[in-house]
Amino acid sequence: MRRSGNFRYKLKTATVTEKLIVVNVAVFVLFFLFKTIAYLFQLPSDFLLEWFVFPKEPGEFLFKPWSIITYAFLHSGIWHILSNMLILYYAGIYFLNYFSPKKLLNFYFLGAIFGALVYMASYNLFPAFQGLGRSYLLGASAAVMAVLVGIATHIPHMRIRLIIIGSIKFWWIAAFFVVLDVVQIPISNPGGHLAHLGGAAFGYIYAKQLGKGNNIASGFERMMDWFGSLFSGSKPARKSNLKTVHRRKNTTGTASTFTTTSQRNKKEEQEKIDAILDKISKSGYDSLTKQEKDYLFNAGKDN
Secondary structure (H helix, E strand, C coil): CHHHHHHHHHHHHCCHHHHHHHHHHHHHHHHHHHHHHHHHCCCCCHHHHCCCCEECCHHHHHHCCCHHHHHHHCCCCHHHHHHHHHHHHHHHHHHCCCCCHHHHHHHHHHHHHHHHHHHHHHHHHCHHHCCCCCCEECCCHHHHHHHHHHHHHHCCCCEEEECCCEEEEHHHHHHHHHHHHHHHCCCCCHHHHHHHHHHHHHHHHHHHHHHCCCCCCHHHHHHHHHHHHHHHCCCCCCCCCCCCCCCCCCCCCHHHHHHHHHHHHHHHHHHHHHHHHHHHHHHCHHHCCHHHHHHHHHHHHHC
16 A cells, blocks of 8 residues: 555656646557467457558548557657657656747647648658558657757757766757758658658747747646646636625735745846746756755746
8 A cells, every 4th residue: 555655656747748748658568568478379460550540541540539649659660669658767857957848749749740741741741651551650759858948948058968978058958959850861760750840840840939929829728727727627718707896905015025036036036046047047956956946947837
């Protein structure tokens, strides 16, 4: 009972990045467990997978529209899921220091959607893909690239310490993976690499627009909130038709004192956050103390 309680507590307190990783790993294990059972009993094992991978044919996609999301939680092997989850984990650490968990979900899901659409368009437009027969897309790479390129676009000059190479700028890491996808298109898995580039392109555009104060995914956020309310049982707050009238009392200054104190606290909190971010830009994330990292993480969760 205690172990079960500890697991639930860890899952409840986990970051959104860690929860995405848990879901990906759980789906990977379940599908390969099913594949193992099917192999032992000599049963067809691909029929279940075909319902969740993303097809290149628009007509087939119309029969399983959910596949534009579900494919991003499927992987073909150990190395496939391991590489994706490692990149997602480390990119997510930096991402959540600057953006809210909801924004990370926006980058992940919309990156997956954009990558899938680029994949489908490529197979139906480029002559190189003609006559290749049936093809399917699976893997979280497009979604992960959206998160990685998104945060690299937001903090391009932050230096990251790598064990072998040393300290390099964040955008160099993102650029390396983008170039890697480009050069591998004529070698192997061209549709998959184009999907990765689609996710990367979305991450770049979205991060640039957020930097300008434009949230191009606001409609998607509202849809996610509505979808989440179906399971939580909470209803959107209705605007009341009644007006609330507050009477001012000239004999006390409690209300104005409270407002001033609240504004002062917010200002001090923002100044502390700005100081920590300045330290990151100059010396890197690893230069922060544990207290500074915790403070920045908790401040990010409140946004």
